[in-house]
Amino acid sequence: DADVTQTPRNRITKTGKRIMLECSQTKGHDRMYWYRQDPGLGLRLIYYSFDVKDINKGEISDGYSVSRQAQAKFSLSLESAIPNQTALYFCATSDARAGQQAFFGQGTRLTVV
């Protein structure tokens, strides 16, 4: 089993719908992140959490929300999806004791039509 698991792997949704992307990890890391990847823009940080009671906005948080249900679970919600949220979404974990190295899930390809 993968250390960082994202569900679903692919999703097509309609404009205006609410959608949740889920991430779970078995690495025991405190820190979890959500990124989106767009061609030519690299990965941009949406939200991050350094422990269960800590939630922080990243570079592009507008239109998104998150929930850290447990140390191992970090979900990303699009309250009302719009077409420019079509992207590849990655969840990641890290541990400062491991020199900040991040471990990534396989990604969720989201299409908003």
Added chain:
Amino acid sequence: AQSVTQLDSHVSVSEGTPVLLRCNYSSSYSPSLFWYVQHPNKGLQLLLKYTSAATLVKGINGFEAEFKKSETSFHLTKPSAHMSDAAEYFCVVSLSGYSTLTFGKGTMLLVSP
């Protein structure tokens, strides 16, 4: 504040020739630096990392990178390209402690026979 610039969006080489992917960073403090690789339709894999130990860092698949503080650079090299090296490469910077990861926009490496 921290930022990273990948100087080339695309690099084309022939199989068996050297690879150079350039990365410059900006950081107020001593950074941690990483190179990740993403093969088509895959997640991100760590190639190598610099965390204030040796300035020449060796990674997987024959890649290496040299941290040059005076030039604020962390260029990725490989002596001889292989077809399987064709992928997108991301340079990533992080400060120590409570810091997030900042990605460059990526360099697509194309390898021709």
